[in-house]
Amino acid sequence: MKKLQIIGLLVFVLGFLIFSYIPFLGTYQLEKEMVEQKVKPEHTDAMVRILKPMFGIEYDSNFDFLADFNELFKEYNYDLKVRQDWDQVIWDDYAFILTKSASQGDVQETPLLFLGGSILVAVIGALIYILPLYKDEPEGIKNNGIYFSSMKSRGVLGIMTGAYLILFYVILYWFPEYMTNLVLMLDPVSKAISGNEASQWFLYGFIYTLAILVMGIRMFRKYKGNTYQTLRTGSVMFFQLAFAFLLPEILILLNMPWHDFKNIWPLDYSFFYDYRIDGMLSSGALGMFMLVWGIILIVLGVPVLTYIYGKRWYCSWVCGCGGLAETLGDPYRQLSDKSLKAWKIERYMIHGVLVFAVLMTLVTIVNYFMEFGLLGQATDQLHSIYGFAIGSAFAGVIGTGFYPFMGNRVWCRFGCPLAAYLGLVQRFKSRFRITTNGGQCISCGNCSTYCEMGIDVRWYAQRGQNIVRSSCVGCGICSAVCPRGVLKLENGEEEGRINEMPILIGNKSVSVKS
């Protein structure tokens, strides 16, 4: 490693450590005005009463602040619950927004300085490390030493990284009030784009997009000379930046509902929720377009494009989850389980989630037309179970947190209902396949090892069989790492796509059906 790269790595670690320390900075002091400003009018009186003991007190840390806050708040609700006075219970979670308001100190005063000192420093460090990668080396496969790397083969560094990611997601989804300083430092950026203060979701989107962009540049370096990889990485970088990050914020600026035009139900599981439908219906022509476009994607986009190109058009060229997996997750792709057992579990799980998502949505739609009569409770229950178990725990905590343990496509492989839907089309009605080149396979195992979806590619290749699998996202890495030019991703005629009884070319004595 060059000296410059080592410096880059150190700078990255420095920025990362600063980022991780920022939540512990500053003091917290809640005032009556803050509560009046941030809390819904119907709760203002109650909240002012509840939190009165905290007003004017300076807390040294958010832990102390939140300890008092939670105690007071719980006490209030607890009494009401005991009395079964359900209407008075405050279900809204004000912890995040009030902690953010109460935060005082350097981060609040100079947010951009902290943003620069943490995230920007980390990005610069990462780029100093990434840009010179493989600089003086010829184009080719750069997998040397992956299984000697602690980070990439479940060593201590990998485990620490996974643990950090899991912790980050748990805080983000369920305890965002502990990371208010991080959100605070993004306020100026958020205001510049949408005019609003930053939420934890803005922070998340910001880091997510940066991760895809920076690690996307790493992909350009690593797969230099491989046009397919370059184009598809460029594509996910574009869709994340434009469609997932900027456009929705601009919609907010225009007083429209937040909307990601490339997200498709059932991955976008809340698409048919009443607040989303109402939001779209009340947003004029553009809102109507969102609704119609979303439905076109579901009923036409997915089947037609998947028929022509396979599910890769979405999973490894457009999707945000796929985008992160293919960039940030690329160093971990070899960690996916290739066993037959894993494949069996995968099919149960991913189709189970699809069924869950479809049923939940049906109930939601019926409920919508019944005007929340019969199924109101059930719908809410289903939404909260799905949101917690699938939307947050599975897609987020496990989906990304498990990169260093089970590879970069855990969510896409075991959980994503859209991947399941795309996969069904790809398996049964598509022109896409990975063609095996006659009898040239030497069973080396590179293809299977580097398949992020855990497909045992070699099983097919060594028997001269084309690979047609519902889970294949068409990343093209098996083809890239194959040392003998055996695999090619292709769209072509449906005839002969699936060859159940392949014959290995080259032996004229007998025709062995594999």
Add this chain to the structure above:
Amino acid sequence: MSKAGRKIVIIGNGISGITCARNIRKSDDQAEILVISGETEHFFSRTALMYIYMGHMKYEHTKPYEDWFWEENRIGLLKAWIEVVDFGNKKLLCHNGNSIAYDILVMATGSAPNKFGWAGQDLQGVQGLYSIQDLEMMEENTQNIQRAVVVGGGLIGIEMAEMLASRNIPVTFLVREKNFWDNVLPLEEAELINRHIKEHHIDLRLETELNEIIGDKVNRVKGVKTNKGETIECQFVGLTVGVSPNISFFRDTKLAINRGILIDEYFRTNIPSVYAIGDCAEFKEAPAPDRKNIEQVWYTGRMHGETLAHNLTSGKPQPYKPGIWFNSAKFFDIEYQTYGWVPPVWDSKLGSFYWEDKRGKICLRFIYENSNKKIMGVNAFGFRLRHEFFDKAISEGWLLDKVISNLDRANFNPEFYKPYHKAVLEQYNKEKGTNLQFAKVPFLKRLIGSRT
């Protein structure tokens, strides 16, 4: 021929032996099948050994079948070295004294690296590379070394150079020939690989032979002397000067051997119920005019196994009749594929059309018969070609014109790869004064079809 309860024992769990075992089981539900190897319990891909050293994979990734596969298919596995074969009593004697009876014996014992009696060839730090034990030894032998010397410019030699270079160990590569592997490759291809080897900072010494290996006081290698009188200091010497059939434990038995175990086109040895396949076998007559008596590549091993399995399970034994030759390799970053017959040098009966990309790392060579312009074979470097296409074109004796004007269909390069086939066609038209064109593909079809 499926007699209930017969015991088929296969010595060697490489691609030949395992393919044979698998295919016997497919057609014979009854036979007892036992595969014996002292190297590993399970079948692994020998061609992938280099990737373990380079950290691309671990040993477990090189196993083409999961461990449950063998029990599921009732293929018995035994990890043992066979020391004596008692052909008279149909018995094998293992290193631990156990004896194993057989009804049918298949020998698929593979190869062993050549050593040509150099002074110092048995010093510590001097080795070949064939087995997993060799790989383990290489791991040990290359710890904290300053320089390695690889002797022998063939496929294993260049792999070893690549392996060492992946660990940033400086490599001096001694090649006896004028150019790398030029007893197989025509001049331009060999030179192309020469350049690529140097691009990887390998100290390539052409027309240089090993004279002796020098050791230190504790019998560890400390250098080599070349035939040019130069001494090169090194702490590791890779001897990769070819392999020979691994048949030492059949010496002094009544099994007929020459360089390998002598067999006919049905893989039968001179002893009834005893067969040999793969690297260790030597055909009494070459299977085809362009084939050697000893076939030592992955693909032939597989075909031997397939054919013998058929013969052992079907009433109609077939002689071994390989189709159009094909092979492949990878030299550092440059992939090589070949189909049909491409000799290193040729006389006026044959013609050659050669195209090389201007960056000098991609090329194609077509060999054709001069009298009728029919294609004989093709070499491809950095250019993936469709096996099915050339198997058909060569066996049907397509004219070179037809092959070239269908090159877009023969192209197996990844999507969005540069359309090199167009450059090939252009040069061909210029050289031959022809006006060949690829079939037009309608825009819509290009949009939904695969890009080539």
